[in-house]
Amino acid sequence: MELADQIVLLRKKSGLSQEELGEKIGVSRQAVSKWESGKAVPELENLKELSRIFGVSLSELLQLEENAQGEKPAFSCEETENKVMQMAPPTNRKRYIVLGSILAGCILALTATIIYTQMQIQGLNQQLSSIQSDLGNVRAEWSMTIGSLRTEIEESLEKQGSAISEYHFDVLSFQPISKKIQVKFFVTPKHYTENTRMILTFSGSDFEPILLEDIDQTGGIFSGTVSLPTSHEIRVSATFLENGESLSESLDSIYGFDDYLLTVTSTFQGDMSQYALIDESRGTLSINGSLVVNTQMNNGYRYPALANYPDSGVVQLYKDGKVFRKYDIDFYENQPKPNYDQGSSAVTDYYDSIAVAVPMKESFKTGEWQQISIEITVVDRFGIQYKQTTHSFGDGQSSPINETEILYPTK
Numbered sequence: 061m062e063l064a065d066q067i068v069l070l071r072k073k074s075g076l077s078q079e080e081l082g083e084k085i086g087v088s089r090q091a092v093s094k095w096e097s098g099k100a101v102p103e104l105e106n107l108k109e110l111s112r113i114f115g116v117s118l119s120e121l122l123q124l125e126e127n128a129q130g131e132k133p134a135f136s137c138e139e140t141e142n143k144v145m146q147m148a149p150p151t152n153r154k155r156y157i158v159l160g161s162i163l164a165g166c167i168l169a170l171t172a173t174i175i176y177t178q179m180q181i182q183g184l185n186q187q188l189s190s191i192q193s194d195l196g197n198v199r200a201e202w203s204m205t206i207g208s209l210r211t212e213i214e215e216s217l218e219k220q221g222s223a224i225s226e227y228h229f230d231v232l233s234f235q236p237i238s239k240k241i242q243v244k245f246f247v248t249p250k251h252y253t254e255n256t257r258m259i260l261t262f263s264g265s266d267f268e269p270i271l272l273e274d275i276d277q278t279g280g281i282f283s284g285t286v287s288l289p290t291s292h293e294i295r296v297s298a299t300f301l302e303n304g305e306s307l308s309e310s311l312d313s314i315y316g317f318d319d320y321l322l323t324v325t326s327t328f329q330g331d332m333s334q335y336a337l338i339d340e341s342r343g344t345l346s347i348n349g350s351l352v353v354n355t356q357m358n359n360g361y362r363y364p365a366l367a368n369y370p371d372s373g374v375v376q377l378y379k380d381g382k383v384f385r386k387y388d389i390d391f392y393e394n395q396p397k398p399n400y401d402q403g404s405s406a407v408t409d410y411y412d413s414i415a416v417a418v419p420m421k422e423s424f425k426t427g428e429w430q431q432i433s434i435e436i437t438v439v440d441r442f443g444i445q446y447k448q449t450t451h452s453f454g455d456g457q458s459s460p461i462n463e464t465e466i467l468y469p470t471k
Contacts, residue, residue, distance in 0.1 A: 062098060063095075063098075063101065063121075063122060063123075064095060064096050064097060064098040066121060066122075066123060067092075067095050067096050067102075067110065067121075068096045070110075070114040070116065070121070071092075071096075071114075073114075074113065074114055074115075076113075078092040078093055078096070079092075081113070084109070084113055085106055085109045085110070085113070086109075087106065101179070101182075103182075103183060103186055104179070104180070104182070104183025104184070104186065104187070105183070107121065107122075107179075107183075122176055122179070123172075222250075222309060223249055223250055223251070223300065223307055223309055224247060224248070224249060224250065224298070224309060224311065225248045225249060225250045226246070226247075226248040227245075227246065227247050227248070227298075227311050227312065228245075228246050229243050229244060229245045229246065229312075229314075230243070230244050230246075230365075231243055231363035231364070231365040231366055232244055232285065232365055233365050234290075234320060234365065234366050234442060235287075236442040236443060236444050236468050236469055237468065237469055237470065237471065238287075239289065239290045239468070240287045240288065240289060240290070241287070241288050241289075241290055241317050241366070242285060242286075242287055242365075243285070243286055243287075243288055244283065244284070244285045245260060245272070245283065245284055245285075245286070245296070246281055246282070246283045247260070247281070247282045247283075247298055247311070248280055248281050248282070249280070249282070249300060252277075252280055252300075252302075253302065255302050255303065256277070256300055256301070256302045257275075257300070257301040257302070258275050258277075258282045258298055258299065258300050258301070259271060259272065259273050259275070259298070259299045259301070260272040260275065260284065260286070260296060260297070260298055260299075260311075261296070261297045261298075261299065262286065262288055262294055262295070262296055263294070263295045263297075264289070264291045264292075264293055264294050264295065265291075265293070266289070266291055266292075267289045267291060270286065270288065272284050272286040288317065289317075290317050290318045290320070291317055291318060292315060292316070292317070292318045292319075293313055293314070293315055294313070294314045294317065295310070295312075295313050295314075296310075296311045296312045296313070296314065297309065297310045297311055298311050316362060316363075317363075317366075319358050320358060320363075320366040320368055320442075321358070321368070321440075321444065321446075321466065322355050322356065322357060322358075322368055322369075322370060322438065322440050322444075322446060323355070323356035323358070323464075324353070324354070324355050324356075324436065324438050324446045324448060324464055325353075325354050325356075326351055326352060326353045326354065326436055326448065326450050327351075327352050327354075328349055328350070328351050328352070328450070328451065329349050329350050329351075329352055329417070330347075330348050330349010330350060330420075331346055331347075331348045331349055332346070332347050332348075332349065332451065333345075333346055334346075334453055343426055344423070344424070344425055344426050345422075345423070345424040345429065345432055345453055346422075346423050347420050347421065347422040347423070348420070348421050348422075348423075349419075349420065349421075350417040350418060350419050350420065351375055351387075351417070351418045351420055351434065351436075351450065352415055352416070352417050352418075353373065353375070353389055353415065353416050353417075353418060353436055353438070354413060354414070354415040355369075355370045355391070355413060355414050355415075355438060356412070356413045357369055357411055357412060357413060357414075367398075368440050368441055368442065369391075369397075369398050369411055369414070369440065369441055370389075370391050370414060370438050370439070370440055370441075371391075371439050371440055371441050371443075372388075372389070372391075372438075372439045373388075373389030373391065373416075373436065373437060373438040373439065374386055374387065374388055374389060374436075374437050375387040375389060375418050375420075375434065375435070375436055376434070376435045376437070377420070377422065377432070377433075377434055378431075378432065378433045378434075378435060379424070379429055379431070379432055380429060380430050380431050381431065384422075385422070387418045387419075387420065389416050389418060389436075389438070390416065391414050391416055392414075393416075395414075398411060420434075429454075430454055431452070431453070431454035432451075432452070432453040432454065433449055433451065433452040433453070433454075434449070434450050434451045434452075435447065435448065435449050435450070436448045436450055442469075443468075443469040444466060444467070444468055444469065445466070445467040446464050446465070446466055447464065447465040447466075447467065448463075448464050448465070
């Protein structure tokens with residue numbers, strides 16, 4: 061009996077379905093199905109689990125019980141030959157039959173032993189590969205840990221020579237019309253007096269330097285709020301003033317204030333085809349399926365005040381330049397809408413992306429149209445619009461997805 065048949069027999073004997081057996085082992089029902097059909101062979105660990113679940117030894121599962129235990133096999137070539145020799149002398153024909161049977165038995169026993177040994181070797185090779193993979197992961201983790209420790213040590217050494225004890229900032233809000241970010245900075249110097257003043261300077265390649273001089277000092281912590289441009293890189297430096305003397309120090313380079321926008325993409329799932337019956341520019345157009353609109357969010361974890369999400373959306377079907385039909389996009393039909401306006405501390409979950417399928421079923425017959433197009437408009441929490449013309453039919457061709465047009469609010 062083959063191993064596949066043995067698994068089927070023992071599973072049914074145990075009263076288990078393929079899915080139940082897979083759950084006990086930790087594999088899928090499809091994996092069990094492949095074992096039972098002979099399309100795949102269980103790994104050594106799975107063979108051990110099968111023998112445990114069925115209540116049989118591994119050798120019994122492989123039908124090599126006595127060979128696997130190192131005992132004398134059910135038939136021994138030598139023993140059988142001795143018995144034959146003790147028999148009455150057979151005829152030449154019978155002698156050939158008996159000797160042939162002995163040889164066949166020996167071949168079968170040897171073949172079974174080889175198969176079992178190969179399976180053990182295969183299992184050991186898989187275990188070795190797993191160990192090598194684990195070692196590689198450990199090596200990578202140690203490299204990352206060592207690199208992190210090196211960075212921390214370097215930063216610690218730098219701080220020892222720094223005039224700053226602590227420094228951090230919070231992003232408060234984003235103003236899409238002016239394209240400005242409200243940021244509050246906190247700086248704690250190592251040494252200060254009541255006469256110590258501080259000025260923060262912000263500079264970048266795409267804007268003139270900005271000075272923040274209106275800074276409060278409470279308990280040795282200097283803090284102030286400034287409106288900064290949505291620049292990709294902003295360099296921050298602090299200058300301490302006291303008794304006519306000044307000390308300046310570079311604090312930070314802030315990246316990513318320009319990375320608050322959504323990324324909008326779409327795909328059509330279903331049938332969207334044009335059959336040109338008269339000429340290449342017009343024909344029967346069939347639209348039957350769903351337009352899947354996906355929005356990707358950025359910066360939710362780094363700057364909670366900039367955490368963006370789609371607020372609303374609409375899909376418009378145009379026929380010869382006029383709106384033929386509208387489909388509203390409900391991004392939050394199956395999930396709660398976030399409310400980041402409650403403050404950073406109230407935000408516990410950030411969305412990475414939201415996808416919505418918009419069902420569409422339309423048919424335009426020959427001669428009824430010249431140009432058909434599908435347009436998506438998504439509005440985010442800041443009122444910024446993202447427009448795409450995803451499909452356009454007419455003039456003998458169909459266009460792919462266009463680039464996103466981003467429109468900022470004007471008031």
